[in-house]
Amino acid sequence: MVDAFLFWFLAIVTVLAGLSVVLMTNPIYSALSLVMTMVGVAALFVTLEAYFLAGVQLIVYAGAVMVLFVMVLMLFDLKHELQAFTRGKITGGVKIASVGIIAGLVVGAITLGTKALELSKAGAETSKPVVDSTKALAENLFLKNVFGFEALGVVLLVIAVGTVALSRTKGGTHARD
Amino acid sequence: MQETNMLTQIGLEHYLVLSAILFSMGMAGVLMRRNLIVLLMSVELMLNAVNISFVAFSKFNGNIEGQIMVFFVMTIAAAEAAVGLALAVSIFKRFKEVNIRFFEHLKG
């Protein structure tokens, strides 16, 4: 009973925050709503018993990536949104219709598909114990997927070097513009 | 009887529908918003929705690989956000605008 209440509460909060990411015209409100969405997603991870992932989501996404977004937005100092949404009624209508079609297809596939229901019943009995979930995660990551893990490290290194190279100005930091 | 079962017993479908709703909202944001940064944020919203569905499948199938995939997705998303923001800063320095309607040079 408490589980259900928790899930519905978190789901509604996350969906509302996601909606205000897309609909608010002030980009800083949008960014702060996205932070709320990510905190909601971290709480949903907790209800799904992925505790370590919830903590990592908070540390990485809500604590570092979104801080970067908010900092960049605040430095841009955009006064007002001249035209926040796409213009043109027909193209706007086509876009919303396409989103609606995809959403409807996915939701219909989920609720009408019987295979997913069978999976959920079968898997709930064989779910791993909670206590050493982090150990299981580490074993899988470092033993089976070690190539992907190292490749991620290389990707991050390339990204870091590339970002610094992108934001260099001619003459260094203290040169006049 | 069926109604209370869906409301009080949370199954895989609930999380998947939630993920679909978030994903479609992110997609609507990418298609409809014109601020470059909000565009990037909508992409992050889509990636978060996908993360939810990965973890939901991981729990309901008892397979830990779903959570491993979330690691990868999270890392790539963070990296892509960093590069996107660096590009946005360069664009702002050059054009003093981040509204993408000023960059439709290839149109027409």
Add this chain to the structure above:
Amino acid sequence: MMNMGSTPFEITVNIIKTVLVFLMMVQLVPILVWVERRGSAFIQNRFGPNRIGPLGLMQLLADAVKFLTKEDFVPDKGNKYLFYAAPVFALIPAAIAYMAIPMSTPLIIGDSKFLIQGFEINVGIVFILGISSLAAYTILMAGWGSGSKFSLMGAMRASAQIISYELALGLSIVGVIMTYGTFNLTDIIQAQQGHLSFSFFSHQIESAFLPNWGIFYQPLGAIIFLAATFAESNRLPFDLAEGEAELVAGFHTEYGGFKMLMFFIGEYGHMMIASGLMATFFFGGYGIPYVTTKEVYEFFLSSTGVETTAHVLNTLVHFLSYNIKFIFFLWFFIHVRWTLPRFRYDQLMDLGWKTMLPWALANTIVTAIIIFASAQFSF
């Protein structure tokens, strides 16, 4: 962790504990402010506040009354919602993160077991790191909502400082996690009992002189952790976010009255988390040095004979032990503030990225190598 409690009794107890931890954090702030003002006055060879109440203890009460009657304004060019939201948001991460720190042994009365911490969180450290990294938003919202360039610059610097030192903080904790093999704070405290004894390359090293504290296992990690938490709570020598001589008052320039007080409650809250974590990881938490919690319990059981009283006394004694370490570190934070000069911004960023991060990484690698090698080989 999903069980907020199966029975209404448990749920009520958990809710009461949540409120209690929050109130504890808020009520400790007047005492800390008094210690800071009197202590700094004595360091600087002057009297502090000593008129109001005995020894000036009621000073913050008078300040609160004064703040209540101040005008409540929003700067003209600022953003009203963010301006109001930022001080409220300052309290939230500190209070939530403090709930994961265990303050004493569990209190077992009859059938029910009360944990003397907010919630028993299995991934305690990751949770605390995650929640305290949300503190950057307070600063950003305050700096932006004030609508002035001083505030914005102060906010940018402060948030860049916070996210830079989060890395060194996390990495210095990884060494502790690897040494004890668990994320759970209670398990880490339980592993730090008794005398120093560990097996190093299959020699058993014992010491009758030193307690089994974490600081002897991870000395470099302790130093880096201490320095990084100074930066995380914006305390001197890392406090150029509020540097008085440089940026007027940084991100809380435009705040007056109760809102500024709430910022300070948040800052002291972070200081409390840092002290609690320092005591938990490196100084044995609520344990008394040289004895284990079981021995203390047996002592009380043999002297009183009643189990409930023994448990209560056990909890009280360990709570006292935790508080001694906690208050020592708080005093240490306050003392350092009035002793060291402030860092310049580029020195601060250099320190965070070029000194502390490589040292923390080296600490992690060396710890991993030693743990692995001493489990595999022996000489």
